[in-house]
Amino acid sequence: MRISVFLLLLPAFLPAVWAELSAKTKKERDDTKAQNFKQPKIKEDHSVLVLNKGNFDRALKESKFLLVNFYAPLSGASLALLAEFEKAAEQLKDDKNPGVLSKVDVSAEKELAKEFGIQDYPVLKFFIKGDRKNPLNCTGVRTASSFVTWLKRRTGPSAIRLLNLTHIETFIGSDDVVVVGFFKDLKGTDTETFYETAKDIPDLPFGVTNNAKHFVKYGISGDTILLFRKFEEERVGYEIADGNRLTKEVLTKFIKVNELRLVTEYNQVTAGKIFDVGIDSHLLLFADKTSKAFDKMYRSFKTAAADLKAQIIFVLVDTNESKNGRMKEFFQIRDMDVPAVRLINTKENVRYRMQADKVTTENVKTFCQGYLDGKEKPQQYSEELPEDWNKNPVKVLVATNFDEVVFNITKSVFVLFCAPWSQRCKKINSIWDQLGKKYENSENIVIAKIDITANEVDSVIVEKYPSLKFFPAGSDTKIVHYTSAQTLEAFCEFLDKEGKSKKPDEKSSNTDEETKDEL
Template sequence: MVNKTILWSAIAASFASISNVLASDSDVLALTDKTFNKEVLDKSLMLVEFYAPWCGHCKALAPEYELAATDLKDKIPLAKVDCTENEATCREHGVQGYPTLKVFRNGESTEYRGTRKHEGIVSYMKKQALPNVSDLTEATALNDFKESDRVVVIAYVKPDDKETKETYDTLAAKLRDDFTFGLVTDEELAKTEQIKEFPSLVLYKQFDEKRVDLSGAALKDEDLTNFIKSNSIPLLDQIDAENFATYMESGLLLGYAFTDNEDDRAKYDALLRPVAEKFKGKVNLVHIDASKYGGHTSNVGLKDGEFPAFAIQNLNTASKYPYTGSDVSTTAFEEFVENVFSGKIEPTLNSEEVPETNDGPVKVVVGSQFNDIVLDKSKDVFLEVYAPWCGHCKNLAPTWEKLGEQVQGLKNSNLVIAKLDGTANDIPPEGDFKVEGFPTLKFFKAETNEMIDYNGDRSHADLIRFIKEHSTGKIELEVPVEEEQEEQKEAKDEAETVNHDEL
């Protein structure tokens, strides 16, 4: 472990030899196929952006990246590579999309996991420059360290407590990308921070209550992780694309206050802050700018354009709980959050109307009938979740219809071929899956409701083979001879093409 001031001096010196190939108005190093290895591979720490000039996300990142480079100048270099002109370097480093940011240490790279905002880039790279745990031995170093980032974690441990030190080191190594960790073993120095018990952990913040303490019995890794993550999220922050992942990783219910003007935001802040304090560590509450993210209302059961509004979402199951009460007060919101958290309120499901007739070869499923049809334990159900605009779904449609007609013509069959419009209907929690893309094909077995993913080719023949392999009853479905022959011919042609290409 090293003193922070000494560390930063060493880092600045180590980068003094970097070639001055920057434009006069930029602190970002522009690299090429010819200069990349020379400028990057022998440096102890560097951030590199791989980009394309036409990329909209790259254009949005550019000014933030420039500001970060200026802030980190003479400490940590930031560089960029234009992949449209330097394809060899980008290919060598596995760049598959733009922008891609990688942290390089002596030639070895890891993915950059921070935000794409100026302050976030600076904070993330400063953490990368520090050891896992910084040893703090003087009051000045301690005070500077406490103010060095938005969230700082410091453990106060007795010099001979090796077990807690090892646990803390392991924790810091795991969370170093997200938090800054310090250690104080001088008991007199600890007293200046009003530490009365050892070991103790203090989380210093530049928001809310500024400081949160955890002390007493031996500190375990899981306890420390939960403590840090639950207390590092502001009570009522503004949510956007940059910090959404933080809330996802917390695993807690997320309550959104949708507002589209400052007056409504201030009003809802006053109403919800006591609620956020009461449910801290159980439910996260956030403000969301309805003028920018109004489209998110459909994901939480609200109507776009009707603001202000409040709703809760379970990010693990995608369940939604819109607040529909007329009482807009702290008491009403508190009761609503409590009932959602305790399970007294059922989630709202998007669902189309139940079809008047549903006796076609492919059974139509809507959200409100999902459990009745798909989870009917007397049936095997092969379900397609589709989107009306999806090209792959349109290609599959005639094959899926043909499959349904074959099954419908069977005697004493317990198999159902079904489809659900995933853009208009939610999967209930009992369905126990998320739709990651279209079409999604799932097979639910009778008696157990065991769910099996279909990841094979979407040909008629392969679908039939899959059904025969997994169905609980005897299914008299056969692949038409002409289809079998056509598939064999296509496979042969493909093999010959591959062999020809390899020659």
């Protein structure tokens, strides 16, 4: 009876069981398909992942170490860095490094730029194990080799363990500058600081040792960091005093200051190093390396640098190199100014001019010490107009009143463009004062002078100092360039001639270039 009842009920239960089994089987098939389905790879450009809002999170999940370059395609700096970035990506791919390089076009991906606070570009951020909230900043890295080293030190050891004498000798000779940490305890706090510092200075090889024979060979008794260099002083050391702790900031500055020469020549390779040192005061010598006076001048400049290298970075700018044109423009160096010494405080963007006729060790050191003591005055676009500028026989001009005085309708103006510290200018000053007295009561001629080193005048091109120029009355364009003898008699003869040949109301349509009267 029980069997018959079961048989009778079985048809009623079977459909439900079959439906349940069918749904379960379908789900398993769907899950299997989902597991077998692979999303298309994120697009690559020269082995660099191209990221956007839609795939950024996926890239984080799929990459244990992800370095992202936030760039702007119309930025020259972005494109220059991107070219090196792409080279690094190819190298890392060949090395099978776990680090992945990617890029984000901030002009198109504004939400990502806002999320990560990208206000300038290029900016590089390093993401570890998918952590979107706490990326590390990658700064001061500009070449393909540096990117590769930077990533390798983030994904592996940041310093090479030097095992024996042959190993350390080979390592020291491997590059122009190498850093070696001598630590008795390789697991100590100071050693960890050394490793962390190495991660952020990818341009230099870092080695570490606790081998007692190494300590003896290099005359070291306590924990010390040595820079071995193939120039100037071949070995520079930083010994960690007993009871003190090594800090990353102090060690970084020590290494970056001492990896530079006493005088660093400015170029595309060294520019980054100069600004990464951590010293805000930079002294620049603008000089032509092909000139006969260069060697002596450079030696004097270098000698001054030896006593000030921890306070001021000394830089040489070769004015004969066309690529340095922008530097000359920024510091407003004209050909007539060379050689010239300028100092800039990069933090405050304030410039200073060395007021000396010659580049000597004494002049450079005096200028630098005056700056460090706060006695040097910043370079100005215009001096303040003296209250008595118009009361003396020789009128004083500055940038703010120059055009108004020289380009007037009623009087012609004869101007001395001078540098107060120039010996040639000093010789002519007394004669100029005599000339001013002689024409003090003239109705149509004014004698004036301007310190061209302290005032920037756009309306006149000054080729040298002292320079003498005559501005005829009634013309706002014509300039007569005086090139004759610099004597009182010659000046008077010139003025008498010019005063009689031009009437006050006579105007000229000629330009400066068209009327360069060479006398």
